Structure formats: structure tokens, C-alpha cells
Amino acid sequence: MSIVSIKNLNINFGSLDVIHNISFDVDEGDYVGLTGANGAGKTTLLRAVLGLEKIKSGSIKLFGTEFNNFSNWQNIGYLPQNISSFNPLFPATAGEVVGLGLLSQKKFPRIINRRDHEKILNTLKMFGIENLKDRPVGELSGGQQQRVFLARAMVSEPKLLLLDEPSTALDPATREIFFETIGKLNKAKKVTIILVTHDVGSVGHYANRLLYIDKRVIFYGKFSDFCSSADMSSYFGSSSQHIICHQHDKI
Amino acid sequence: MTLFSFLQFAFIQKALIAGIFIGLLCSVLGLFLVLRRLSLIGDGLSHISFGAVALGLFFGFYPIYVAIPVVILGSLVILKISEKAKVYGDTAIGIVSAFGISGGIILASLSHGFNVDLFSYLFGNILSISTSEMILSIILSAMVILVILFFFYDLFSVSFEEEYAKTTGIKTNAINTLLVILAAVTVVLAIRIVGIMLISSMLILPAATALQIAKSFKGALLVSALIACFSVIFGIIISFLLDLPAGATIVLLGGLIFIAAFAYRKIFS
Numbered sequence: 001m002s003i004v005s006i007k008n009l010n011i012n013f014g015s016l017d018v019i020h021n022i023s024f025d026v027d028e029g030d031y032v033g034l035t036g037a038n039g040a041g042k043t044t045l046l047r048a049v050l051g052l053e054k055i056k057s058g059s060i061k062l063f064g065t066e067f068n069n070f071s072n073w074q075n076i077g078y079l080p081q082n083i084s085s086f087n088p089l090f091p092a093t094a095g096e097v098v099g100l101g102l103l104s105q106k107k108f109p110r111i112i113n114r115r116d117h118e119k120i121l122n123t124l125k126m127f128g129i130e131n132l133k134d135r136p137v138g139e140l141s142g143g144q145q146q147r148v149f150l151a152r153a154m155v156s157e158p159k160l161l162l163l164d165e166p167s168t169a170l171d172p173a174t175r176e177i178f179f180e181t182i183g184k185l186n187k188a189k190k191v192t193i194i195l196v197t198h199d200v201g202s203v204g205h206y207a208n209r210l211l212y213i214d215k216r217v218i219f220y221g222k223f224s225d226f227c228s229s230a231d232m233s234s235y236f237g238s239s240s241q242h243i244i245c246h247q248h249d250k251i
Numbered sequence: 252m253t254l255f256s257f258l259q260f261a262f263i264q265k266a267l268i269a270g271i272f273i274g275l276l277c278s279v280l281g282l283f284l285v286l287r288r289l290s291l292i293g294d295g296l297s298h299i300s301f302g303a304v305a306l307g308l309f310f311g312f313y314p315i316y317v318a319i320p321v322v323i324l325g326s327l328v329i330l331k332i333s334e335k336a337k338v339y340g341d342t343a344i345g346i347v348s349a350f351g352i353s354g355g356i357i358l359a360s361l362s363h364g365f366n367v368d369l370f371s372y373l374f375g376n377i378l379s380i381s382t383s384e385m386i387l388s389i390i391l392s393a394m395v396i397l398v399i400l401f402f403f404y405d406l407f408s409v410s411f412e413e414e415y416a417k418t419t420g421i422k423t424n425a426i427n428t429l430l431v432i433l434a435a436v437t438v439v440l441a442i443r444i445v446g447i448m449l450i451s452s453m454l455i456l457p458a459a460t461a462l463q464i465a466k467s468f469k470g471a472l473l474v475s476a477l478i479a480c481f482s483v484i485f486g487i488i489i490s491f492l493l494d495l496p497a498g499a500t501i502v503l504l505g506g507l508i509f510i511a512a513f514a515y516r517k518i519f520s
Contacts, residue, residue: 050417050418051417051418052414052417052418071420073418073419073420076418078415078418080412080414080415086411086412087286087288087411089286089462090286090410090411090468091461091462091465091466091467091468091470091471092407092411092467092468093466093467093468096407096467096468096469097411099404100404100407100408100411100412100415100416100419101419103404103405103408103416103419103420103421104418104419104420106404108401109400109401109402109403110403110404110405111404112404134466134467135466136466136467152415
């Protein structure tokens with residue numbers, strides 16, 4: 001069963017064609033690097049999977065269920081692109097913010113109980129930030145906030161993790177730890193991952209599949225196939241393709 | 252007269268009981284509104300309530316009974332305008348409140364008779380609250396607080412980051428609708444304490460003060476509630492002892508506490 005199945009998806013912003021007839025499937029345990037140039041529609045595509053964008057036509061299935069009938073939100077963890085978009089004066093602690101990720105498991109009235117607090121603490125420990133539990137999230141550094149928001153995405157133990165440019169606020173050392181953690185989740189816990197990044201050269205280092213889009217699907221497959229593809233060579237130009245793949249080899 | 256002998260007066264007891272309930276309600280709901288940058292909705296809804304109170308007085312109905320449905324309707328119109336029309340929330344509030352104020356002024360002008368009553372609603376007087384008004388305040392405040400408790404984490408999540416809340420299955424549109432309806436009921440209830448002119452400060456001041464010193468969301472709720480209760484209790488006592496208007500005294504005390512909390516944060520953080 002495909003975890004995500006998208007068929008003939010079209011999205012417009014007014015008269016602007018943002019996503020054009022995109023189809024692809026993501027299987028259980030896949031780690032997909034979703035990449036493309038600025039304005040290619042990466043974030044829009046990811047947001048469409050979450051129901052945050054209005055689609056013009058096409059279908060989205062999550063875990064085999066049509067999107068309109070889908071309700072198992074606890075199976076999905078999401079790390080938005082702009083984690084700094086929250087109000088920095090909001091007096092929520094890191095622990096309280098991570099707890100919001102558990103609401104997808106709850107029925108009305110949603111309440112965070114003692115067992116949930118243990119889950120929150122364990123998830124904070126997983127990302128090495130248990131010492132930040134009672135700190136206001138607005139007072140944390142960008143890297144610390146990123147880990148708090150990743151913990152929020154992971155606290156419900158989702159089967160699908162959607163990450164939108166997660167490494168932008170991280171320094172190189174933290175970025176390495178971050179990707180190592182994500183890689184472990186994918187391998188050890190079989191968490192399916194879709195990672196949006198503009199860094200096509202390094203994405204193959206982490207992901208086992210590459211989805212390159214430019215409003216439409218340009219390439220979808222293994223990174224090694226991308227490097228040996230004659231189609232990609234003619235699309236990017238052989239020198240650009242070589243630079244991308246060489247950059248990957250160096251990593 | 253001993254220091255606390257004024258507590259034997261029934262009108263003081265009623266004022267304190269109703270004031271504490273409504274103060275608690277304003278402080279809890281106000282925190283959500285302030286954090287969602289919807290503080291001005293209190294102002295907008297109070298302007299609508301001005302028109303609604305005038306409407307009630309014009310037709311000879313008890314104004315609060317007229318104000319509750321009219322202000323709820325106004326709050327929903329504000330929400331719809333900000334969603335559907337290409338305007339920001341503050342513009343939608345401005346559009347709807349203009350109807351409330353202008354409608355109220357025209358009705359007052361047409362009636363030639365109820366201007367004095369209307370002024371009593373503009374400035375409020377909790378010390379003249381009747382037993383039935385006190386009971387109505389307690390019941391409605393308790394109901395709204397219960398609704399907030401039931402939807403606490405939904406409101407928290409939507410206030411923190413609306414789009415993320417949507418990805419956890421929370422019906423964010425329904426929660427937004429609930430929030431403005433609760434705000435409408437709260438504003439109408441607060442008319443009798445501080446009057447139409449000062450309602451928004453009952454919503455804003457305890458929450459804004461709590462944000463100066465609280466380090467967690469639950470802490471902010473607690474501090475906001477304590478400050479509201481303190482302002483109401485001591486505002487009523489001071490106004491009685493010094494023969495000052497109760498609503499204005501409560502709000503002024505709340506303003507002074509905000510200044511103190513702001514100074515505390517600047518000095519100690």
C-alpha cells in the first residue's frame with residue numbers, strides 16, 4: 001500500500017499554474033527528497049498533502065484513504081517551513097508545544113494527561129533537549145526551536161513525516177545530528193519521510209528517492225538513476241548534472 | 252464602621268460575586284484574543300453592543316437580552332468579512348463596529364427619551380447590579396468558562412499556530428467561530444461591570460500583564476485570572492470607599508498593575 005498516492009494533481013494561485021498534473025506514489029519506508037528550484041512548487045505540494053492548499057483537480061490518497069475521508073492525523077508528523085512564524089511572545093514552554101503534537105491522537109475533549117507528559121519527556125530526550133522542557137519556546141535559539149518543532153512532529157509516533165526545509169536554521173554540526181536522527185527514524189522505525197529541500201546536491205546523501213519538480217515532475221527515482229539519466233542530462237545540461245552528482249559524491 | 256464592614260451590604264456582595272465571575276471570564280478569553288492579535292475585537296464588539304443596547308431600549312426590551320444575539324451576529328459577520336472579503340481582521344472589525352455606533356446614535360436621536368439609560372450602559376455600574384443580573388452573569392460566565400475548558404487545547408493549538416493545528420485534525424474554522432461567539436457573550440456580560448467604553452480593557456489588561464511575567468501558557472492563564480480577580484475586588488472596594496465610578500476604578504487598577512509588571516520585567520529580566 002502506498003503511504004502517499006497523488007494522481008493528476010493541479011493547483012492554481014489565481015491564473016498562475018503552481019502544480020501541473022503531478023502524479024507519484026510514496027511507499028512505506030521510503031525517504032523521498034523533494035527538490036527543485038525556487039518557485040518550483042515544493043512547499044505547495046507538501047502543503048497540499050496536508051490539506052493546507054486548495055487543489056484545482058486530481059486526487060490525494062493518504063494511507064490508502066481518499067483525502068476527504070482521511071482522519072488518522074496521528075499517523076502524520078509535520079515540520080513547517082517557517083517555524084519562526086509563531087508569535088515569539090507566546091508564553092508556551094517547549095514541553096507545552098511538543099504536547100500539541102499529541103492532539104491528533106485525541107478525541108473531544110482533548111486533554112493532555114500524565115501518560116502524555118511521559119511521552120513528551122521521552123520525545124524531548126530523543127532529540128537531546130529535555131533540559132529545555134520548561135523554557136519558553138520564544139526564548140530559544142533557532143536550532144533549539146527547530147528541534148522542539150521536530151519533537152512536536154514526532155511525539156505522536158507518526159508513520160509519515162513531512163519536513164519542509166528543516167535544516168535552514170541549523171548550523172552545520174546541528175544539521176548533521178538532525179539528519180542522522182531523521183535517518184535513524186527512517187531505518188529503525190520505518191518512518192516514511194518526505195523532505196523538502198532546495199539542496200539537490202546533498203539530498204541523495206540522506207534520501208533513497210529523489211523527486212525533482214518544476215511545477216511538474218521532472219524526475220522521480222533513485223539518485224543513482226538521476227545521475228545516469230540521459231533525460232536529466234538533457235534537462236539540466238550534462239555539466240550541471242555532473243556538478244550535482246559530484247557534489248553528492250563528495251558528501 | 253470596621254475595615255470590612257462594607258461587605259455586609261448586599262449590593263457590594265452582588266457586585267463582588269458577579270465581578271469575579273466576569274473578570275475570570277474576561278481574563279481567560281482575553282489571553283486567547285491577545286495572543287491571536289484579536290485584542291481589538293473587544294472594542295468592535297462593544298461598539299456593536301452600543302447599537303444593540305440602543306435597539307433594546309428603543310423597543311422597550313431588556314437591553315442585555317437584545318445585545319447577546321445581536322453582538323454574536325456581529326462577531327460572526329466580522330469573521331466572515333475577514334475570511335471572504337479581501338481585508339484584514341482589524342478592517343472587518345472597523346466596518347462592523349461603524350454600523351453599531353451609527354445605528355445606536357440614530358436610535359438615541361429618534362427616541363428623545365432613553366439617553367440617560369444609554370449612558371448608564373456606556374459607563375457601567377456594577378454596584379447597581381440586580382440579583383437576576385448577578386445570577387445571569389454567573390450562569391453565562393460559568394457556561395463560557397466550561398466551554399473554554401472543554402476546548403482548551405484546541406484553542407491553545409489554534410492560537411499558537413493555526414495551520415499546524417489543522418494538520419492535527421482540529422477544525423480550525425469551527426474553533427475560530429467558537430472564539431468570536433465566546434468573545435461576543437463575554438463583551439455583553441462585561442457591559443454591566445465597566446460599561447461599553449471600557450470593555451476591551453477588561454479583556455486586554457489582565458492578559459497583557461500576564462504576558463509580561465508568565466513563562467508558560469498555563470502560568471499566563473493563572474496570572475491573568477488572578478490579576479482580573481484582584482482588579483475587580485480591590486477596584487470595587489476602592490470605588491466604594493472613595494466614592495469613585497466602579498468600572499473606571501477597576502480598569503485603572505488593572506492599568507497600574509500592567510505598568511508594575513512591565514517595570515518588573517524590565518528590571519529583573
